[in-house]
């Protein structure tokens with residue numbers, strides 16, 4: 001194409017021709033810009049990762065009426081390099097919060113992560129794992145009878161929601177229960193926020209115990225959990241009252257309460273019939289969620 005900087009530059013006709021050429025050039029340029037913009041738009045659209053709608057095991061029934069999770073569904077996006085980097089951050093892994101951080105990144109639906117029921121969280125974790133790395137999960141399992149361990153490959157699509165008394169779930173997430181001893185209590189199903197508090201408290205006790213060399217970690221674990229679950233005892237909601245009640249609770253009461261929670265608590269049923277190749281025993285175990293769940297390439 002002529003640039004116009006030739007000898008005939010000043011001729012009127014040529015000038016007209018030049019103008020035409022310039023106009024043409026400009027319109028082509030504009031077109032190119034437009035086309036570029038279009039391509040860019042297409043490209044950025046390609047980079048919007050597909051999302052997936054997950055049905056929560058709770059069906060949203062334990063959340064307040066106006067809560068974003070009340071619909072019983074949650075939207076998550078597929079894992080990308082950014083999220084994989086969270087998993088590879090040694091700092092986060094050490095703190096044991098890498099998976100929480102990962103889930104927070106993957107969840108598209110906006111709400112306070114602490115509100116999430118633990119059973120719902122497990123369902124999201126499972127879906128995110130299958131989306132990112134597929135259904136096959138290979139990890140080591142320890143036989144509860146002989147303590148030998150062996151490599152197992154689980155098909156994660158095999159695990160379904162637990163059957164719970166859905167009609168009993170309510171938006172206040174508060175449930176009445178009469179203990180075998182006759183004491184009236186109200187309890188709740190634990191959320192992510194509760195679990196964090198429990199873990200913080202357990203860490204605190206373990207540090208104390210390490211210093212004083214007292215070995216009652218198992219006992220503390222149970223009473224701390226019970227204290228978090230119970231929200232009212234004989235119409236009393238005082239935290240200290242509940243704490244001392246939980247610590248003195250009889251095994252019979254505690255067992256009955258845990259059984260009741262199991263009947264109500266929605267989630268994924270991760271039980272699995274495990275057959276030990278060492279001792280030949282079959283046992284019903286819970287699929288261990290180990291480092292290989294989100295780090296499938298880690299050494300088994």
Ligand SMILES: [Zn+2]
Nearest residue numbers: 143146276279
């Ligand atoms: Zn065994």
